[in-house]
Amino acid sequence: MSLDSKNKTTRTVILLTMIFLVIELLDELVDGVRGAAYPLIRNDLHLSYVQVGLLLTIPNTVSSLIEPILGIWGDIGQRRQLILGGGVGFAIALLLISLSDNFSWLLVAFVLFYPASGAFVSLSQATLMDMEPTRHEQNMARWALAGSLGNVLGPLALAGAIAFHQSWRSVFLLLAVLTVLLVGMLWQYPIATPSASADVDQPMHSFKDGIRYAIQSLKRGNVLRWLTLLQFSDLMLDVLSGFLALYFVDVVGVNNTQASFALTAWLGFGLLGDFLLIPLLERVQGLAYLKVSAILVLCLYPAFLLVPNINLKLVILCFLGLLNSGWYSILQGQLYTAMPGQSGTVMTLNNLAGFVGGLAPFALGLVAQQYGLQPTMWILLAAPIALLIALF
Known part of the structure; x- marks a missing residue:
């Protein structure tokens, strides 16, 4: 590999690392905003405690069924499509949250948001780990720091919006715009599917292979x-x-x-x-x-x-x-x-x-x-x- 190619590869790794860490920060920022905004959302949409409970339970259950499938797909050659598609779904879900005027639409937005976050965020973490296989702990520490920062900034962002006489809807709309910008940046770079593990006897060619190796x-x-x-x-x-x-x-x-x-x-x-x-x-x-x-x-x-x-x-x-x-x-x-x-x-x-x-x-x-x-x-x-x- 020439020196120019090596430098270009290093720059790509650094930029992708930064983008993935910002994706995690954004995800936890959304989580922090959502947690702090629940009382406002409940009052504006006139939600009951039962409906709030359903908002926390149904999307999480649906996502728990979908995300294991996404993880296996991410190992058999569809990593880039899943991350970018998840990012688009992430942005659409945030837009729907900002536009929701009743419980049903808000539930639809949350049901879309949870698995989209799995594809966009969790597979971004997986790809970050693949880029530097000898530095898993160090890169996970950076990932955790980005997430903690986003979780702390989320309630502050909502408080700032309220201080400037904006609603919770405007915060989610802004987060949707930021997501689109991140997806646009990520679109410019290659996202490789990991090579087969030394611990498996054959490469994974099909979803059936992925299930077998998971077992x-x-x-x-x-x-x-x-x-x-x-x-x-x-x-x-x-x-x-x-x-x-x-x-x-x-x-x-x-x-x-x-x-x-x-x-x-x-x-x-x-x-x-x-x-x-x-x-x-x-x-x-x-x-x-x-x-x-x-x-x-x-x-x-x-x-x-x-x-x-x-x-x-x-x-x-x-x-x-x-x-x-x-x-x-x-x-x-x-x-x-x-x-x-x-x-x-x-x-x-x-x-x-x-x-x-x-x-x-x-x-x-x-x-x-x-x-x-x-x-x-x-x-x-x-x-x-x-x-x-x-x-x-």
């Missing part, structure tokens, strides 16, 4: 280990985040404003942790950091639950947010490394494992209803315990 992968202990640990680690990530405000109000006894401050502090230090993880992984092995982090969380989380002082609780919570911010990045990076040439299938297996992991909040809710939230919060210690058992 074979589930029989491999290393793949099962990372899939399982990803689900356990989520107990200290999204699951803890979901129960955090309720814990501060119902157990600690603070008001809603103080509970919101605690959640903001948790997210803020998580963002800081994602930022610090990028240079750290250039110097320290990800699994070594993960072991130390899990040990510290195993010590700090019981202290967080036991100390009565609210200020001390907040300080410990901030350290917890800082320490576990790299768990997803490292574990997901290890899963990609365990399945070379099958990055789309990683998306498929993640969705299948998510079916099981997704039951955790419901199960914890049942336990909390029966025994109270305080004892239920101790169950989340299963996350660092599982990590330490598997890693040591």
